[in-house]
Amino acid sequence: MLNEIAASLPFFGIFLTALVYLGALKLQQKTKSALLNPLIISGAVIIIFLLITKIDYRIFIYGKPLEGGRYDGTGAAFFQTMLTPTTVCLAIPLYEKIAYLKKYPLAIIGGILSGALTSVACVLAIGLIFGITQDQYITLLPKSITTAIGVAMAEELGGIPSVTAAVIAFTGVMGNTCAALVMKLFKIKHPVAVGLACGTSAHAIGTSRAREFGEIEEAMSGLSIAVCGLITVVLMSFFAMIPMQ
Amino acid sequence: MKHLSQITIIAAVSFLGELLHYFIPLPIPGSIYGLVIMFLLLLSGIVKVKHVKDVGDWLLTLMPIMFVAPIVGIMGSFTECSKFIIPIIITATVSTLIVMIVTGTVSQALISLRDKKDGDRDVK
Known part of the structure; x- marks a missing residue:
């Protein structure tokens, strides 16, 4: 059920990533603790969220599942795509x-x-x-x-x-x-x-x-x-x- | 307009890097070829820093968020990882710290040697 809703919303993965990361960043700025690393916090929060809601992590990352085990690419991998130009x-x-x-x-x-x-x-x-x-x-x-x-x-x-x-x-x-x-x-x-x-x-x-x-x-x-x-x-x-x- | 041309240059270099990766049978990703190409373009003056700086800075500031998806992707290999989880954890924690300490200490020692030879402290 939740899987289907998440899969039909192309901005689900991108929005969740941006929102959680922003929250984690604010938390670190407030506490100024090196251990509250925004990457660990946002990674953990999203993993826990996906485990609780039973949403497939592949929908979060790669988007809507298509035939033959492929995905339509509308997930959080959008940010990963930008890693190539960023490395450049x-x-x-x-x-x-x-x-x-x-x-x-x-x-x-x-x-x-x-x-x-x-x-x-x-x-x-x-x-x-x-x-x-x-x-x-x-x-x-x-x-x-x-x-x-x-x-x-x-x-x-x-x-x-x-x-x-x-x-x-x-x-x-x-x-x-x-x-x-x-x-x-x-x-x-x-x-x-x-x-x-x-x-x-x-x-x-x-x-x-x-x-x-x-x-x-x-x-x-x-x-x-x-x-x-x-x-x-x-x-x-x-x-x-x-x-x- | 300014941003559009910057995006075009950065995308062109990324594309060129991927093209090289496609044709050269080495395990070197397009992004690394792209980094080298961009460096050479800047060095030769074909591309000026101001031609790519704004979009480049914007991308570099956003860099951490690009790692959220790969970290969540660890979920996909939970079962595989659990087979040798202790070595995995020690590799990622202890050995990472050792590598960081060794690299930092060795390079700092070599830097001081170089500085002593010169007598000056900073780059001219």
């Missing part, structure tokens, strides 16, 4: 801060490379400690990179793409939420270092946080999405060959 626009702050790129090429490459290596090494260690299967291990390997590259790599090397997408989203939210605290605790102050740390550990979701820190942070974080993604593609091809059991 990350080139603007990067260009505006090109002086930093020219001054610190070694620090930028070194920082991102160390982060990318740490990421795959951590997954390897976790895999060996918990005795997970090869496909589960490959699923987790691309966790720190942008969804489009990560899911493609999981598919290519024999992971479970839907779980990879979930882990990448979870990783991003984690990085987004903890960034301010981590930088303070570990005395990472230089805006270039802060930006690289956000983008390398938490891809685009970390970058949206870096934007709140400042322009240099945003530019460096945006750069990290691309560079860390490409480095990880190469690293993953080797790490995926390490047998789990």
Whole structure:
């Protein structure tokens, strides 16, 4: 019943996303708590709402179901579509801060490379400690990179793409939420270092946080999405060959 | 009019990126090709910052809301995830923090080295 109503309203997903996110943002501005991350709050509120109303999450994201398991695309994925032009626009702050790129090429490459290596090494260690299967291990390997590259790599090397997408989203939210605290605790102050740390550990979701820190942070974080993604593609091809059991 | 031309430029670069992704058999998404293309266009002066700045800023400000749908999409893999939920949680939490700390610390150390060599503190 509710499924049908939601499916026939093309603006259901878009409106719910905008409304809940706006509410979560207001809540954070009022409480000023880093833990009340608007992304976690709005994600949780919408998931709970969908579970209570028993509305299919695919209607919320992809819109009205069509024949053959397809959807008409009138859901919250509208916002996701804008992610491509938005990623393209990350080139603007990067260009505006090109002086930093020219001054610190070694620090930028070194920082991102160390982060990318740490990421795959951590997954390897976790895999060996918990005795997970090869496909589960490959699923987790691309966790720190942008969804489009990560899911493609999981598919290519024999992971479970839907779980990879979930882990990448979870990783991003984690990085987004903890960034301010981590930088303070570990005395990472230089805006270039802060930006690289956000983008390398938490891809685009970390970058949206870096934007709140400042322009240099945003530019460096945006750069990290691309560079860390490409480095990880190469690293993953080797790490995926390490047998789990 | 100003916004329309900005949207057209950004859409054109996104389209070009997707076109490259379609023809090049690498797991690199169109958005990353697009980022590189836009950077090169700005660098060469073919596109000026003012030609894309307003719409670009608007999109970048809206960026967080674009992640709400993928986060809700986690619902679709609840069953698959529950099979190895502990490794998943540790990967997403502990290892993300470690990566953030390592990247930040290493790059900051390399930055200080560079600054010391130069003697000056800021970009000229």
